Every structure is written in structure tokens, then in C-alpha cells.
Amino acid sequence: MSKESELLSEAATVSGIPVKTAYGPADVSSSSVGGRLPGEAPYLRGAFSEGYRSKPWRIFQLSGFGNPEDEGERIRYLLKKGETGFIMEHDRMTADHLYDVDHPEVLARSEDVGLSGAVQLSARDTAFVLEGIDQSSYYAHPGGAVVQHAPFALAAYWTVAKRRGIDISTLTGTGQSDYFLTYLGCITKQQIPARDGLKINCDIVDFCHRHVPKWVPISIAGYNGADSGLNAYQELGSVFACAIEHIDETLRRETIPVEEIARSLGGVNFRVGMDFMEDIAKLRVARKMWHDLLVSRYGVTDPRALRLRIHVVTAGSSMTYQEPMNNIVRGTLMALASILGGVQSLGVSGYDEALSIPSEEAHHMSVRIQQILMHETNLSKVVDPLGGSYYLESLCESLEERALGFLAEIEAQGGFISTLDSGWLHAHARENQFELEHALITGKRSLVGVNIHQGDGDPFGVDGFQGANDVFDRAVARLAELRRTRDGRGVVAALKTLRDTCHRGDNIMPAMLEAVDADASLGEIGSVMREVYGDWKVPISF
């Protein structure tokens, strides 16, 4: 065997499904495609019959760093390039922990402030980000990736809209409130317990149903599970286990019909990585699993609820540090897989992902990759062009079987949150992490420029984006100004209302909006939530 063919001989998908040299009719069960077309239940082949002809996918890039003005400038840049919705990343250090910028934990690392998103400690800061951006024209993701931060981030965005005279019931956009990020992929120094997070997420679902009906309240998002190590069928199984927890918890309140709950939770996120065919299969299977779950378990019949809408972010962990320009090719391939899988919305990770947050050049490239695929390849004309491929359909069958098995394992342990509390899900992710790294040493897995075909350095000299340098000082100044110029008594009253609401177990969103509109700061709101809910006991084991 030659060296190249040895490298290519590994015969399984990334998640370990054995792969044959070729596939034929005998590999696919007769029911698999069964003459069904895209847009027909169970939607394996696509959620909508017209596909991208009637509605192109949304170009939706993660964006944000520095001062609110820096973030606003980057968002306007992306919109000018042709992005069709926008995402507001918050500074992770303050946002994820609900800390003000003068919290001791932040002061100890003040240079990090603003590295991963704009510092938004009040609705005033959010207004600075949104300067010159018409909230009624764009589909927005105003942050709140982490569960405990979502109520504040949503309230700040909606408060800015109200102050501009916009009726929030007309706004379109999405929340995130991401369990896979908060409790699996990126565990912060302090966060509210996972079980309380579920209550808060369902508060958001309930509030949106009443007051912001066009909004996607939360997004069940497998990305961070997958990028933490969960394989394709584990991501599928756990995403739907997470959805089941949310549906059941919301149903218990008896305030919203199941069809409406399902519709509002039916915009999910998956990660697409470099196993091209397996990840296309994953997206197709996701639609079928969602349909089957809603029909068989909840008796849902409304097609609007049964059609799963999918947002994909391409795998950051697939982007290599070595020779970063190679990642433009990786981004293109992952984007292509996403489109062949029929996504509604797509973000392509920057080619400098392994070095830094995206530079303007990397963002530009991510948008252009999507536009080239959308406009130059003719791919957007035909829905599910790979439907009927023996290999793809066979992979779909294998993935679905394994995903349902993984889902059953989760449910046997009391459900998704129980597997987070016990660390069971983390253990699966951890095993895969180690196996993937180990496979790079043994040569079972190949990364060009990393463990094969290594170069002598990066011929393009990508050095990593450095962001802005004055973020901490300016955030401190804005916070001082906020404290000086707001109605202090109003803040105290609003925070008391929030505390009482949390203690009573009522929906926290009205009180959160009241507190944010009174110009309470992120850290003050965080103090209330920490006091009421306490801290999650982190279960990660080696």
C-alpha cells in the first residue's frame, strides 16, 4: 500500500459507523426515501418543497468584540457585505458570569474584557451597539448564549426597541439560552443550576408567546456539544432530549398549546464538521426525528410545528491553527454540506478561528463563501439534490437508529438535565475528545498541515486579530456614568421586584424588563440571580 492509500484506508465515519467501498440498493430499506419529496412529512428530504428558490438560507455570522461602537461597526460592515441577519456577541467574561466590569474576578483579568464580544452592562450599552441599525428591518440574535444571561440580553434588546418607539411584538429574531454551551462546552466559574435554567428558559418561551410572538425564544443548539466531542448521533440524541425537557416543562404550565410550543422550539442548531456525508445525513435525520417525535409522543399535527428549521455553524474545532488559509477550503466544504443538508441559516467559522476571534478579512471571507455557494453553483435551485444516494440514505438509517438509542439512554437516566447534572454527557464528550486527539498521533485521522503534509509555517502570515485595547477603561467610565445618571431608587425597587419574582417562581421576564428599563446593571441583576438560585455543582470527571 502506498503512504497516501494507507492514510485513506480508515473505514468508518467520524462517529464510528462502518463504511463500505460502495453502496447499492441492498443497503437501503425500501421505506427510506419511499418516493417522498422535499416538503413532505417526515421532512427527511427537506422542510419546504421550494427550498432555497422561495427562501434563501440566512447568512448569519457570529460577530462582536471590543467597545459597543466596535461591535456596531462590525455588524454594519457585515450587513453591507450582504449578511441577512445579525448576531451580537457579548463580552463573555462579564456576560456569561453576570458580572459588572468592576467585579473582582474581572479586575483580575481586565485586559481580557471585550476580547470575545462587546461589553454590554446595561440597555444603554446595547443601544450604542445598535446605533444606525434598524431593529425592525433585521432578524437579530442579540446574545444571551449562556442560559443565565439570556433574560438580560433579550430584555436589553427589546428595551432599546421600546425606547426607539418600536412595538416589540413586531420584532423578529432569536434567543439562544444554550444548554450545550452553558453546561457542557464552556462551563463558567459560576452559573445557576441546570434545573433552574430550564425554568427560566420556559419563562422566555411563555413570555415570547404572549408578547413577542414572531421571536424564536430559545434555540436548542447542539453545536457546543459536538465541538466538545459528542459525535453525530450523540448530538442528535441529546439535542432532542433537550427539546423534550423544554416541551414537557412548558406543557406542565398549561399555558401554551403543544403545537405552539413545538413551533417556537423548532428552530435548532447543529454543528457541521468535516465528515461531509455523515453531517449531511445528520441534518436530514434531524428533521425526521423531530417530526416523528412530535407526532408519536405529543400528537402534533400542524405542519408548521413539524417542519424543523435548522441553523448551522461550521465546526470551529475543524479549523486548524497551522496554515490558516487552508481553513477557507474547510469552511467552504462544511458550508456546502450544510446547504446540501437543507439548512435555513448558516454561519461559517472564520479562517482564523484557531488563532483569535474573526478579523474583518475572515468575516468577509465567511460571507463570500456563502454568497458564492448561493449564487454561482446553481445548488440553490434543487432541494435535497443528494436524495436517493444509496450511501447517504444508508447513513441516515444508521444515524437515526443510533441517535434514537442514545436518546433512549438519556431518558432512561431521567432525561437530559439529569445527564448534565451527573456528568454522563460530559464523559461521552471527553472520551471522544481524547480518541480524536489520539487518532492524530496514530495516524488514524489526518489533518493536512497538522499531522500530514506539514509546512514550514504559514505562507500568508496570519497573526490573529487583536481586537480593541481601550475596552476596560471605557466600560468602567460608562458604568460610572450609568450609576451617576439613573434614578437610583427606581433601580432598587426594580431589583426588589425581580428578587421577589424569582423567589415566588413566577415568570421572571416582566420583572427583568422592568429592571433593565430602570437601567439596572448586568452585575446587579446577576447578584439577584446568584442569591436566589445559587451555583451549579460542576460534574466533569476525567
Add this chain to the structure above:
Amino acid sequence: MESSDQFLSPKSGETVRIGGFGSRVLIAKTSLDGHWRGVSVVARALRDAGFEVILLGMVTGEEIARAAVDEDAELIGLNVGGRIEVAERIVGTLRSEGYEGPVFAGGTIPPYAIRRLKDLGVESYPPGSSLRLIVDAARRLTSKGGD
């Protein structure tokens, strides 16, 4: 903690030990970014190579320095998830607090930051560094090595 299959908490004050025969390595996160995949993989590789790994989580320079003295650490691994200025300050604190042993770093450390850490005598292992390379470095930097 009783077995080698231990719990990791990324929070300070909840030190976690894994392994336990060879040299003692402290691993700490410099930023408040909670991604743990890199730390987890590296800690496990070091443990499998025979090192005793002590995970400190998200801690300050002073906390790392104190732990290094208390635990008689032979090597400190910094998981750099934020700006290089914070990592530089932590290395400065370690030196001023009396830790004279080796320090190495991993994480999303861009090339310019690798150059700056090198000036402080800190080796960097950015994404894509093989676990074998990292274990070899840990052996080279400590007297007893892993096994």
C-alpha cells in the same frame, strides 16, 4: 478525592488531582473562558504518561503561585484563553511570588503572543500540537519526568 477517576471543577478552591506517581504538574486557566476541552485532553495525556496533574481551574496569578508552593509543583501549565497581557502578568506574578520552575502554555495563542511568551521563557503549544509533543515537553521540563 479517592480514586484516579476524579472530578474536575473549573472553579477556584476546588483543587482536583489525577494520576500520582511522577512529577507534579499544575494546570490553570488564565481567563474566565470556560472551554475545557483542551485542558481535559492535555491533563489526561499527562496523567497517562505518569504525571500527577493538579487542576486549579480559573484562578489568578496569586492563587497559582500559592498552589505551586503548597503543592511543590515542578511544572505549571497555563491554558491561555484570553489576552496575552493577562498570561504575561500571571507569569510575572509567579516569578515575583518565588516560583522559579518551568511554565508552559496551551490554548488559542496567536503567533505574536507565542513570541512574547517565549521572551519570558514560556513554551507554547497552540491548537494542533500533538499530545506526544506536549508530554515530551513536560518530561523534558521536569526532573523526574512522568514514568
